[in-house]
Structure formats: structure tokens, C-alpha cells
Amino acid sequence: MRTILSAFVLLCLLLTCVVLLPGHSLAQSLRQDPVDQQNPIGGAVPGDTLGVNSQSDYWRAVREGVNGNVSIPDKKAGTLIQSEGEAWRSLRNGPLSLYASWALLGTIVILGLFYAIRGRIRIEAGPSDKTITRFREVERLGHWMLAVSFVILGLTGLNILYGRYVLKPLIGDGAFGFITQMGKYLHNYLAFAFMAGLVMILVMWVKHNLPDRTDIKWLLQGGGMFSSKLHPPAKKFNAGQKILFWLVIVGGVSLSISGWALMFPFTTHFFAGTFGKINMILGTELPTALTVLQEQQLNSLWHSIMAVFMICVIFGHIYIGSIGMERAFDAMGSGEVDLNWAKEHHSLWVEENQDDIHDAPGSGSAPQPAE
Structure with a gap:
């Protein structure tokens, strides 16, 4: 009986040494390295990535817009951040x-x-009983094609720049969204009418708009804009x-x-x-x-x-x-x-x-x- 009791005590001591001593060593290690308490494997991440051991140079390059490699056709997606x-x-x-x-x-x-000071520039001699042809039909067509398209382009463009601050609070989200979408279509397609009108007036009027000596006198006199005489x-x-x-x-x-x-x-x-x-x-x-x-x-x-x-x-x-x-x-x-x-x-x-x-x-x- 004494022999059996001694063998039991010896077995308990051996089990205590196996269980407690490694736990004591691990606890001591965790107390010495607080980071490992959160990640016992030392910050490493499977797949050879950086994990928590990030490098400042790497992220600085990303912030500056370095272009990485992507497998999709759109290579612009390789830029993670475009500052x-x-x-x-x-x-x-x-x-x-x-x-x-x-x-x-x-x-x-x-x-x-200017209007308050100068007023409307009148015909000094008064209206005449005769007229003179100033612009023919094709000239007026080019002018109005350019003018109308520019006005619509200007209004739709200003809506893109200021509409959300000026127009949207007045008419609401739904109406503003519809107007802006229609304005986008008008802006895109009427741009070609604007370019066509631009070409027309350039071809028709360029020879009449070349500088000559009469322009100097006109500029010196302010074109009569400031004096009726x-x-x-x-x-x-x-x-x-x-x-x-x-x-x-x-x-x-x-x-x-x-x-x-x-x-x-x-x-x-x-x-x-x-x-x-x-x-x-x-x-x-x-x-x-x-x-x-x-x-x-x-x-x-x-x-x-x-x-x-x-x-x-x-x-x-x-x-x-x-x-x-x-x-x-x-x-x-x-x-x-x-x-x-x-x-x-x-x-x-x-x-x-x-x-x-x-x-x-x-x-x-x-x-x-x-x-």
C-alpha cells in the first residue's frame, strides 16, 4: 500500500511539472512582449505579406500615386490613391x-x-427712311447657331457648377436630378452645333476682322461709346x-x-x-x-x-x-x-x-x- 501511494505522489509531481512549467514560461514570455498578446505569432501574416509590420515608405508611395500591377484591362485601377x-x-x-x-x-x-451713366446709345441723326443690308441669311444662321447653342451650353454648365447650391434647394432633389440629366444631354450634343457655328463665322468673317489702320483711331476715340459726338x-x-x-x-x-x-x-x-x-x-x-x-x-x-x-x-x-x-x-x-x-x-x-x-x-x- 505504501508503495502504491508513493508511486501516485510521484506521478502527480511529474504531471505538475509537465503542465505548469511550460505555462509559466509562456506567461512570462507574454508579459515581456505586449504585442504578442494580440498576435502570438509575432505580427506575421500568411502569404508573405507585411501584416502589422507595415513600412512607411511603402504607404508613402501609395499616397503619392504609385501605379501598381493589375490583371484587368483597365490599368488605371492599378493606382490605389490619386492625390x-x-x-x-x-x-x-x-x-x-x-x-x-x-x-x-x-x-x-x-x-x-455703364448703362446708368451713359444711357442708351441713340442714332444722333434720327431714324432714316432707308435701310442697308447688314447681314445676309447665311451669316445670321451661323451667328444664331453659335449664339443659341452657347446660351444653352452656358446655362447647363453653370448648373453643373452651382446648381446643387442654388437650384436644388428651390426645386427639390427629384426635379433637380431630372433637369441636370437633361442638361447633360443638351450640353453634350449641342456642343457640336456650337463648333459648327464657330467654323461658319470664322470662314465668313475672318477677312473682315483682320486689323487695319482704322482700328487705331477707333480705339483712341473709344468707339464713340463714351461720347455721342x-x-x-x-x-x-x-x-x-x-x-x-x-x-x-x-x-x-x-x-x-x-x-x-x-x-x-x-x-x-x-x-x-x-x-x-x-x-x-x-x-x-x-x-x-x-x-x-x-x-x-x-x-x-x-x-x-x-x-x-x-x-x-x-x-x-x-x-x-x-x-x-x-x-x-x-x-x-x-x-x-x-x-x-x-x-x-x-x-x-x-x-x-x-x-x-x-x-x-x-x-x-x-x-x-x-x-
Whole structure:
């Protein structure tokens, strides 16, 4: 019996050593390495990945937009983070929207003040009983195609920039969503009408808008805009109209190119090519290794800037053609303008087109009684 009891005690001691001593060692190890309490295998993750042992250089490269490898056809998906997108959004919704609104409102205020001070520019000699053909049908067609498409493009573009802040609270989410979607379709398809009108007026009027010596005198006298007694001579287009023409052509081409790049994304590299030419001419160091996403962001910003600039320019054109100058709208309305108006604003052109002078409608002399 004593032998059996001794063997039992010895077995208990052996079991105690097997169970407690390894547990004691493991507990001591866990107390010495707090990280291993959460991950007993030391932070390693199956598959040879970094796990919790991340490297700052690796994530810094990801943040800077390093392009990784992907198995799908769209290689742009290899860019996990595109930091320029954050900068683009901040610039578009911040300074761009703010300064654009100032420019638009400022232009309207300046035109209003000019009208309050100068008033409407009248025909000094009064209306005539004769008219002269100012623009023919095809010329008016090109002008109105360009004008109507630009107005719709401008309104739908401004809705994209400001609609969620101005229009959406007034009409609600549903109506705003519908209007914006229809506006997107109009903006995309009417862009081609705008480009067609741009080509038409360029072909028809470019020869009349080349600078000449008469433009200097017109500019020195302010085109008669500030005094009713000054009417400098001008041909078919005066210096002010020539400036407007080239602003419309250059600005319209710029809008068309950037708009084309936005309608067909990731297919153009206009900014990289433009920056390369500027570097070659001016010796600058503008970036030329632009990704397709960076190209689209620059296209979007430039398109918005040029659109707001062109809207401000056209505000002035609409003002002069409507309330700013008497009988000016007739030029693009019926195509026939009052002869006295034409002599005061385009005297040299009238001298060259005497055959286009007609009796004004309803101005015929009353029949004389027979003697």
C-alpha cells in the first residue's frame, strides 16, 4: 500500500511539472512582449505579406500615386490613391467657384453702372427712311447657331457648377436630378452645333476682322461709346467687334478642345503636349509626364475657367446688341439696319456697299394728286 501511494505522489509531481512549467514560461514570455498578446505569432501574416509590420515608405508611395500591377484591362485601377483628385476637388469647389461667381456678378454690375451713366446709345441723326443690308441669311444662321447653342451650353454648365447650391434647394432633389440629366444631354450634343457655328463665322468673317489702320483711331476715340459726338469711321466690323470676334474664336476653340477631351475621356493628351511645347519655347519646366486622370482634371478646370470668361465676354455683347445701342439688334434680326445708324457706326462700310441701300418698309412717299 505504501508503495502504491508513493508511486501516485510521484506521478502527480511529474504531471505538475509537465503542465505548469511550460505555462509559466509562456506567461512570462507574454508579459515581456505586449504585442504578442494580440498576435502570438509575432505580427506575421500568411502569404508573405507585411501584416502589422507595415513600412512607411511603402504607404508613402501609395499616397503619392504609385501605379501598381493589375490583371484587368483597365490599368488605371492599378493606382490605389490619386492625390491630385483631392486637390482638383478642393480647387473646383473652392477658389474656382468663388472667383467665377465674382466675375459673373461683377460683369453684370459694371454693365449696369455703364448703362446708368451713359444711357442708351441713340442714332444722333434720327431714324432714316432707308435701310442697308447688314447681314445676309447665311451669316445670321451661323451667328444664331453659335449664339443659341452657347446660351444653352452656358446655362447647363453653370448648373453643373452651382446648381446643387442654388437650384436644388428651390426645386427639390427629384426635379433637380431630372433637369441636370437633361442638361447633360443638351450640353453634350449641342456642343457640336456650337463648333459648327464657330467654323461658319470664322470662314465668313475672318477677312473682315483682320486689323487695319482704322482700328487705331477707333480705339483712341473709344468707339464713340463714351461720347455721342464721336463716331470714328469703321468698315464692316469696328475694332471693338474685331476684338470680340477673336475672343470668341480663340475662346471657342479652347472650349471645344477641352470639351472634346471631357466627352471622350482618357483618349487625349492635350496638356502634356501643350506643356512640352511651352517648355521648348520658354525654357520652363512644366510637367509633361501626366497620367490620363491628371489630363482629365486639368481639362475640367480649364473648361470651367474658359467658359466663365466667355460668358462674361458675351454678357457685354448681349448688352450692346439689346438695350445698350438703339437699332443694333436689327443687324442680326432682319439683317437690315437703319442707314443713319450704319453711317454713324460703319461709315466706310456704307461707302463700299451703296448698292445694298433700300427704302425702309412703309417709308414710301405718299402719292401726289394730279394737276
